[in-house]
Amino acid sequence: MHEMGIVIHLAKTLDDFAKENHVTKIGSVTLSVGEVSGIVTDLFTDAWRYFSGKHPILEGSELRMEIIPAVTYCDGCQKTYGTVAHGRICPYCGSGETWLVKGNELIIKEISAETDDPAAVTDNK
Amino acid sequence: MKIIELKETITASNDRDAQELREELLRSGTLLINLMASPGAGKTTLLDRTIRDIGSRYKIGIIEADIDSDVDARALSALGVSAVQAHTDGMCHMDAGMTRTALEELTYDDKDLIFLENVGNLICPAEFDTGAGRNVMILSVPEGDDKPLKYPLMFTKSDVLLITKTDAVSIFDFDFDKCEERVRKLNPDILIFRVCAKNGKGMDAWEEWLEEQAGSWGK
Numbered sequence: 001m002h003e004m005g006i007v008i009h010l011a012k013t014l015d016d017f018a019k020e021n022h023v024t025k026i027g028s029v030t031l032s033v034g035e036v037s038g039i040v041t042d043l044f045t046d047a048w049r050y051f052s053g054k055h056p057i058l059e060g061s062e063l064r065m066e067i068i069p070a071v072t073y074c075d076g077c078q079k080t081y082g083t084v085a086h087g088r089i090c091p092y093c094g095s096g097e098t099w100l101v102k103g104n105e106l107i108i109k110e111i112s113a114e115t116d117d118p119a120a121v122t123d124n125k
Numbered sequence: 126m127k128i129i130e131l132k133e134t135i136t137a138s139n140d141r142d143a144q145e146l147r148e149e150l151l152r153s154g155t156l157l158i159n160l161m162a163s164p165g166a167g168k169t170t171l172l173d174r175t176i177r178d179i180g181s182r183y184k185i186g187i188i189e190a191d192i193d194s195d196v197d198a199r200a201l202s203a204l205g206v207s208a209v210q211a212h213t214d215g216m217c218h219m220d221a222g223m224t225r226t227a228l229e230e231l232t233y234d235d236k237d238l239i240f241l242e243n244v245g246n247l248i249c250p251a252e253f254d255t256g257a258g259r260n261v262m263i264l265s266v267p268e269g270d271d272k273p274l275k276y277p278l279m280f281t282k283s284d285v286l287l288i289t290k291t292d293a294v295s296i297f298d299f300d301f302d303k304c305e306e307r308v309r310k311l312n313p314d315i316l317i318f319r320v321c322a323k324n325g326k327g328m329d330a331w332e333e334w335l336e337e338q339a340g341s342w343g344k
Contacts, residue, residue: 002216002217002218002248002249002252004216005216005217005218005220005249005253006135006136006252009135009136009138009139009220009253010135010136012138012139013133013135013136013137013138013139015138016137016138016141017131017133021129023129027126028126031135038248038252088274099310100277104278106134106135106136107132107133107134107135108131108132108133108134108135108137109130109131109132110128110129110130110131110132111128111129111131112126112127112128112129113126113127113129114126114127115127
């Protein structure tokens with residue numbers, strides 16, 4: 001149940017960004033969420049709905065989550081495979097010497113926003 | 126509406142607050158140790174022993190983070206060190222903001238060494254930088270040598286791993302070498318100490334490291 005804690009930090013990161021970039025209203029927020037990042041997306045959306053209502057700049061904004069598939073690399077046979085389907089044991093050679101390549105990301109990819117200083121936002125791009 | 130690319134981690138604001146706090150602690154020469162472990166791994170027992178052994182040489186403070194209750198803070202106050210109870214209001218971790226509030230309540234600029242006993246949990250505390258100078262995690266023998274496989278992030282974020290309750294190894298089949306090999310794959314730079322806070326075995330190496338860190342922090 002750490003979704004609420006992460007939402008609180010997401011809101012704060014967005015608030016900070018808004019202040020620095022003359023953003024007056026955020027319409028949508030797009031996150032890149034790794035498949036094994038530990039986020040339960042439904043819980044995260046519920047927490048977002050509750051918490052974004054408390055931030056005037058975020059109120060009514062839409063949360064979109066793009067899932068990054070998790071990929072594991074096998075030291076034993078140097079192949080990669082889908083983490084969620086096969087877990088820690090390599091489906092090709094049965095080795096347990098495997099490591100996550102990607103899939104634990106939690107990134108704010110982009111937002112759609114209104115700004116009172118178009119120059120500031122253009123500069124930021 | 127314009128589309129603005131951020132490509133920032135979700136916890137970027139916390140990362141910035143934590144870095145600011147770390148710099149302030151460096152200026153005041155206060156080493157903050159973030160101690161992380163599962164519930165029941167023996168955080169309070171380890172702190173108790175460490176403070177009895179080396180406490181007289183330092184001005185020590187303790188922040189106890191729990192969702193509720195002040196049982197641990199009261200136990201440690203009995204050793205004569207200042208302790209505050211930071212309540213996380215139901216959150217499963219401490220972040221930089223909560224740590225700052227607790228540090229201010231404790232007053233930190235007159236302390237050499239402060240231990241933050243984070244919420245007992247191997248997942249969430251690893252995701253939030255508290256502003257601590259060093260991250261130390263405890264894995265107790267009864268928890269098993271497979272924990273690095275199950276909770277990799279915690280092992281990646283820690284500077285030191287203390288394997289505790291080593292006196293219980295005959296009961297629990299804990300393979301120290303296998304465990305350490307798994308941990309070093311995740312984090313080649315981690316320091317590992319095998320300790321038993323109850324009989325004192327191995328405590329000297331850990332305490333020596335701690336004194337070295339406290340001595341060089343902010344100097």
